[in-house]
Amino acid sequence: MRGEFVNVEELKAGLLGTWVSIAPEVRPSKNPDGTLKPFFLTRNFVYLAEDRFELTVMNHADAFGKVPIAKIEIAGHMFWRGEHPIAPGAQKVDFVADQAYAVTPLIQAFVDVLNKAFADGYEPWDVGKKQSIFGKSFLPFGLVKGENFKEYDLVHLVQGLLFWGARNVDGRGFDTEANRPTNLQIPLMRN
Helix, strand or coil: CCCCCCCHHHHHHHHCEEEEECCCEEEEEECCCCCEEEEEEEEEEEEEHHHEEEEEEEEECCCCCCCEEEEEEEEEEEEEEEECCCCCCCEEEEEEEEEEEEEEECCHHHHHHHHHHCCCCCCCCCCCCCEECCCCCEHHHCECCCCCEEEEEEEEEECCEEECECCCCCCCCCCCHHHCCCCECCCEEEC
16 A cells, blocks of 8 residues: 655655554563563654654553553654665654653652652652753663763655554564664554
8 A cells, every 4th residue: 555645755744743552562572581571661752853763562461451660751753764665755864862762650669669660860760750861871762971872763654644664573672773664653643
């Protein structure tokens, strides 16, 4: 199916605004021992002028999104890298969190993990207390002090739905060009 937009500038204009998850999404992630585990989330994405974006991700313990674990807020810029072969009109996009990255733990069990393993350089973690992790090391998300988080992803806008890339089934992140997604994730709908 052909994308609705002939060029990137038309795609950007069609992307402006707020997009939300249709339903909770499942993503593969890895346990510390390397085994796979499911990861559930919902997304609220805002595309702004000048290729800026804001993304709020709600992590959940369950497939129905009833038990929130954490809220993650990211802001930055999108860099358009050309056509992606997954579908006509799809574009390669790099998302760079160069403005903000914050975490709000929403259950005590997650707070306990953060306070035990990730206390260095942070205030004590508390339920409902947002902390910036921007520019700091934060191992659970692969953040390294002084480096902006970056993902090599894709964008495809078709029939009023916004698709990004589906996570690699082996749990690899989109941390290199070679790991850029080759499948589409469950879409977001305009809010």
